[in-house]
Amino acid sequence: MTGTATANSGTATNARSRSTRSLRPSEWGYANFVEAITDPGHEEHDELLEWVGGAFAPDQFDVEDINKRLAAR
Template sequence: MEKALPRDPGVAYPRCLTGRRACPPEDCGGPWGYANFIEAITDPRHEEHDELLEWVGGAFDPSRFDAEDINKRLTVP
């Protein structure tokens, strides 16, 4: 968080305005596990490549960031 702004009427809060990179998958093993995960999924010769891609649902782009998707997830039903 960088600063707090006045609320805009009709806007759902909390909301994400910007960011960088994808959130690590749940239960990937913390910072070291995430580094190993990225190494494995980006190297087709890695022994865990296929297994981890299947575990994550077939594809994962570590550089992807989607504020709209994050805001949908932040919305309380």
């Protein structure tokens, strides 16, 4: 995530870059993201929710649906 440009690049992405700058890449990952985004009490919850676009449901990924959508392109 650090330094990744998105359509919503700006404050949230830059804040993510600054807040994880002192961490080695192996210290921050998807599991940390899911933990923070699913816990409203987590200190980074609001920042990551804004970064991801306002909503994220890690349990609603449907690989078959994604593959069909990609094949239709």
